[in-house]
Amino acid sequence: MPDTVFDEDTLAAASEAMGEEEERPLTFAELGVPGPLVRVLAADDKKTAFPIQADTLPDSLAGRDILGRGRTGSGKTLAFSIPLVARLGEVDANEYENMSQFRHEVDRVKQAHAKERRADDFVPHPRGLVLAPTRELANQINDVLMPLAQIYGINTTTVYGGVRYARQIRDLQAGADIVVACPGRLEDLIEQGALTLDKVEVAVIDEADEMADMGFLPPVKRLLGQISFDAQIMLFSATLDHGVDEVVETFLSDPKVHSVDSATATVDEMTHHVFKTTQGNRHELVRTLASGKGRRILFTRTKFQTQKLAKDLTQNGIPAAELHGNLSQNQRDRNLAAFNSGDVNVMVATDVAARGIDVSGVELVVQVEPPEDPKSFLHRSGRTARAGHSGDVVTIILPNQRRRTRRMMREAGLTVEPIDVTPDSPEVLELVGEVAEPVFGWTLEQSQPVGNPRRRKNGKGGADGERSGRPNRSGGRNKDRGKDKGGKPFKSERKDRRDRDQREERNDSAKKFEPKKNRAERRAAKFEGRDNREFEAREHRWEHPEIQEERREQHEEKRNNKRREKYTRLHEQQRSDNEQRETTNKRRNDGDYGNTDNRRKPGKKKSGQLAKRQGAPSKKQRKSEARAERRYDDDRRSKGKKYDERSSDAKRYDRHTEVKRGGRGERHDKHAGQSRHRHANIRKAPFRTR
Template identity: 55%
Template sequence: MTTSFADLGVPAPLVAALNDNEITAPFPIQIRTLPDTLAGRDVLGRGKTGSGKTLAFSIPLVARLADVRRRPNRPSGLVLAPTRELATQITETVKPLAAAYGLKVTTIFGGVSQSRQETALNGGVDIVVACPGRLEDLMKQRLISLDAVQITVLDEADHMADLGFLPGVTRILAATPATGQRLLFSATLDNGVDKLVRRFLHDPVSHAVDDGKDAPPPAMTHHVFHVAGAQDKKDLVHRLASGTGRRILFMRTKHQARKLAKQLTEAGIPSVDLHGNLSQPARDRNLAAFSTGEARVLVATDIAARGVHVDEVELVVHVDPPAEHKAYLHRSGRTARAGSAGDVVTVVLPEQRKDTQVLLRRAGITVAPQLVGADSTPVQALVGEVAPLRMPAPKAAPPARPASPKGQGRGSGGGGNGRRRRGAAPGASQRPARRSGPRRTGADAR
């Protein structure tokens, strides 16, 4: 017998909102957690990336606040997320549900002017989806108070409990009422998560659906491609990027991500980059280009490993294998989402083979490595149809700088203001003493 959202106790207005968005059947993580979250229990939910966790906490978040009275600068619901991209995508999931009850949702993160966020808060919002850094800034400026929060959600809880987030997250949770409901969701629940659980959750219920009979059918195929050297790796990566579908290529550094995106674009494979050095408008533009198909390839650092959801990403390539196994799982989770199929490739240089073997074992991935080149049969089978090259438009040459009129400009031999240097003999040149290095003239001297 198929379980419906209504069977799980989801209120009718939210069931209708889900149907309007063509969401009719709950995923296992939702089936497991919704009875407890809708009943007001504190819950820890663990499920693989793409398993439906965002909807699993968005439904009880909105349902709890259905009759809330909106007040300026005092939200009733709070969702914490580690990255701007994840915060934005959570907001996109929550808004259609919130609209069923007339609830207002706003997103708070750094990298953009806070004036618009201040305006939204002053006007009154019911649910805030926030990154910890900017949220704490607004708290310190007394622009937001969390003393009316009835339900708090911590998404990607394992990531929020390490990498320097933990102190800020602890301060934020401490600013919410102790009587409020708290939900923690992640693909893994380890590291400092237990510290947050012990301090902030009351009699929590744990649910995990990433193994056993509750796991969705495996739709992700892993490949490990060994290459002989750096040039072979470059050729292989360009070939893997050349297919017709969307693909995400992961690099370790911002510089290398930017460099590879530029190289691919110049080679006729439209690509955009995503990393921490980009402004928020640039991030938004690049993600939009990737989502619409204007760019087929996204070259990213681990900033895209969590929270970036674009439909029909058919291939993830670990151009640089990650440092630890959780990053591997989160990167890989950008494909094969919500039951769709996808492939994951790890490109391995000779000196990386031992570390990658350990990494995959810790990630629970068993796959036989293959020594390949760009034209090897396994590579061609994975790439499939090669997309036509789209060479970038040539850049326009900069306009020529107009020449200075003869006899004018600093440093010229003629003209001038008719005054001679102090101590110079009559008739001596009025040119300043020559400096070492190239002589500057005209506009170059300003």
């Protein structure tokens, strides 16, 4: 066979073609991913693998322990989700000719497991475990795992704090094969006996360096100690500091190290900007950067700054959701759902959102204040330019923050020269792009009704429970949920629909900002369409204030007359009581107890009560008074006073007066009369009418 001779141009073209073939990204099928998973990935427009996925999948699918190191946004979640589901799947797709037979066998395996769970001594024992540092990251991982696991009939659930135990325990007992958990709540459930980790075959530790920074490594070690020694463990971390290397040496057996990018590697599609401004212009600069149509995340340092900035932007016509540690899990999910769905384009967050938020299409990240360390700077910046997309990162600094920011960025491997800007600078307006229309009166309830959006049917997260927070296990019964036996919605369901319609009407009216009406206009709007005498009378009084003044004077005069009559009547009653009291005192001094006809006649005895009622003392009282008189006279003689020759009644009256009023009780003293009137218990009228 004659030798074939190629010219130089042909050889160069062949070499270039071979180079392009080598650089061509590999498909998931070429990497050995099972056919059912390839179909699910293709349906989500994922056909080729990222570098870290292409590098780790052959080893992870073979069952080796993996130590993956790469920058944020490089596709690590899918790199461990695919082998996790593929190794836990109990049905081999290669043994069946078509997908119908494969699904039939998957249903048979699910029924067998359901029968096992109905046993009385059943204890939940998941076969897959994923540990994540934050709740948001756990939900993001679960969203990626869900469609992959469902094709194999595998159920997934999330376990983290901030929510009730009951739902998580119910999902575990229903047969959750893969658990995506935060370490703290998972340890609590294990102590309660809600599950065991003895049957775990594949374990994943994601963002291990973040767990070390948050102090989660001790519980992670305790959890990994409960897993079987022959289980496959995959650990993904940007760095191996703060004790992560100790976890690798203790629990990973001959791990295969895959380091695609270093922790400080920058993304080619990411552009960094450092804007230097003054304290007075910073707030207006932030508002300008947040006013564009694209999605953007604004990072602050404290929770209070996050709340204040989100409120300020919303009041200025820029709807903004907030994300920080003071929110409940339900509020976090609602805010993230509003940002994911595009109801709001601005998210104001603390560093709690620096990891775990994977929202596609984030064009701009604004660091309202520079972070404390280069690691936080890189993770904040990693919210944009993800999965091959481009993005910009703006760091706003004040003059006194320039030196510290330059040092921090140098440690992060960046060299960016600060630019002095104002809110109207061309560099700022170029990043803003097209300005969005202002929306006044926006609230979160308008776009996200109350309730967990991850569990809402047909929500933004997916259809009929797919690609949402948890699978739809109702078997098609959700169509009758909220209805009675006759198919009519319950009263609560009708009320929810009515409230939803009212909210939509308010949304339509709030789209266009209207100035606040004055009092007269609000009253006119309130009574618009009413035609009755009450409305006409109220309007007449409103137009003629002198009528109101005249009625007020009449009311005050009537009230004063009633008060005057009351006090006049009270004064007359007091004067009558004083006169009666004086008459009684005079009779007591004279010894006259009343009508002489009522005195006891000789030969007739009356009871003590009747005698007392008619004023005559009884025999026992007379003896007691006689003894009191003798003591009284003896006391006066011992003091050198003149013998009192008054009657017994006068002396008794003085004794009673002395006890009652605290006086001396002597009628013949110099000031006796004056003290009696001065200390008399007489009610006086507030004022005299005459």
